[in-house]
Amino acid sequence: MAGLAGMTWLFVRLKLSLVRGGLRGDAGRQAGFAFSMVAALLAGLAGFALVSLIRFAPPDIALDLVAVAFAIFAVGWVVVPLTAFGLDETLDPARLALFPLTTRQLATGMLAASATGPWPIASLVALSGGVVALAHGPGGVLLGVPAVVLVFAFCLTASRLVTTGLSGLLRTRRGRDLLAVAAIFVVLLAQVPNLLVNRGLPGDPTRMLASVGEVLRWTPPGLAAHAIADGGLIGVAELIVVAMSVVVLGWLWIAALRHALVRPDASSQGGGSVRRSGRISIGRFLPGGMLGAVVAKELKYAAREPRGRVNWIMALFITVIITLSLRGGDGAAGPGSVIGPACLAAVMIGLQAGNSFGIDGRSLWMNAVAFSTPRDLRTDLAGRHLAMAVIGVPLLVVVSLFAGLVTGHAALALAAAPVAWGVLGVAMGVGAITSVTAPYTYPDRLNAFTGAAPGQGGQAFAASFATMVVTGVLILPIVLPVVFGLTWWAVLAVPYGVAASWAGRRIAAGVGFARLPELLAAVSRPT
């Protein structure tokens, strides 16, 4: 099997040179590479220390904790490559389809390649903390080492199986759209335990742990943890079961791989179509001409473009989390506890207007060839703001009511909603100006970890930060009096917001039209 070993080594070297590739390129990339290396090292050591510390817990709790830790690693291995799919070219079997490789060569090679690199090594180090945590006596250590290796192999094969199984889906447009939204939910759901801990757990933590441990007991991670703790013949039997599960996963993966290599890419076959008649067309309620056209386009984008959907979901979710966390405080619920979340929601929604043209990206030329005066650009911005208001205004009413009901001051929602509308107006006005002064490209593929094209991360951060700070200052005159009890002041918020967005559009149109080619280039960078 010299060929197999040679091919495996080739894959490992390929992965290593991909990792090393991070060292070339500009200073930013090198800094990123160094950072990721250091982060992997620290994460590995910290993970090892944390898992090892479980040793000081009572034995049955320690067993459950290690099982949970092993399971978290397995889930992490499945989820993370999915959200970052495409970052690592060795992951996509379709790229290797043309090379004369047997499935076995491909399978071992790709498995070895995915075990190579700073992050896999870091998780192997962290996993081996399980031996320290659970092993009692030489039997435990003897079984512990193969147990950790088996859990690691289990993570790898499970991760490979899922990515390969989904790689067909990931290559289709609809699949990617779906996954983009799903990935954000995974990131957001990770916040839920945090929230529960903040609010105080509903039940007894040890009992919860025990029930989780019970569930995990017969899964491969649970079996492996139990084998280390047992250290005897039962442990050996359990490890054999884990090994068999790895073999089954590997076999399933090879089958999926074989299938993925010959299945054609059917991404545009019979794709979705838009219903034109039947429903009442939104166009009927819109003003005609350019303004109506922009509003209609923006509303369609909010519904059809995954990034648009994700932005709205994020804005709402963050608001809900903050509202609920605020409620956990010690009952000092003044007007601020209703108005605060409503205004926060308005700012979160308004932040989307901070890079209005980013979502158009390289299609923006279609507008640029038609816009011949600053007035056209102003109409375009007005259409975008109007579309955002069409969704945002009712949404802010809901958020205000929600915050009012949660804090037990439902009447305050009457003041919170208009203030939030005003804040939205201010955020849009400020956003119009940052949209033309600091535009940046959104990446094509939605990624939970970065919001801009390579090299524009700083600009993206500066743009949203500037929008937030300037908005934060400009909304003080409408927010502060209301928070301090001058409730009727809320009446002034809406005209204030309308005026602010008008002024923002006016300035932005002048500035933006003069630098339309530069604007176009900034949002059309390759990603």
Next chain:
Amino acid sequence: MADAVRTQGLFKRFGQQVAVGGVDLVVPRGSFAGLVGPNGAGKTTTLGMVTGLLRPDGGRIEIDGRDVWADPVSVKARIGVLPEGLRLFERLSGRELLTYCGQLRGIPIDEVGRRADELLKVMDLAEAQDKLVVDYSTGMRKKIGLAAALLHNPGVLFLDEPFEGVDPVSANTLTEVLRRYVASGSTVVFSSHVMDLVERLCDWVSVMNRGFVVAQGPLDDVRQGRTLNEAFLDLVGVRGNGEEGLSWLGSPA
């Protein structure tokens, strides 16, 4: 009568690299003009600057005698553009895309609908008109892009590589539409690598190489009795004749 397109000393650099080094492009009104040149000759950059999408570092551009950068109002109403790369508003259906472009140009909605119907029919896109553009094939995208560029009946049409990656059936549709359009007195300027196609369609040719126009004029003047391909290879200079190296390539005798 002014030429449809006339540039003087058009210049553009990206960092250290000069992409367009002083182009004097001329296209008489009513011609079907081909802009040819090897990769990196500056065709796309030139078309970007002529259509107002890319700011030149120097030089003048006139379309129908009006300065593109000084008088965008009258120029932008007169030109239709299909840039390279074909990024369209992907999440609109083909029909919605045309409606959007028409409204952006200030055409009344009923008129937009009528024109869109005819364009979709001629382009053979009537069946796919309610599909999202993101699901279109390359040929369909070029056709919907051309339809969007024609919607406001421009006097001059600029197309960057309109036939690249297009199947023969779609290509035939595209050429028929363009021929009819030129026959009515309008002007088409398109860039291409395919010499046969340029030779078959065009009556005016501009040859670019390394950021300059190296030959320009009526088709017959440029090719001077040769095929356009031969004339082109002479003009740009053949780089390597494929004789050196590669001794191992080919079936053994």
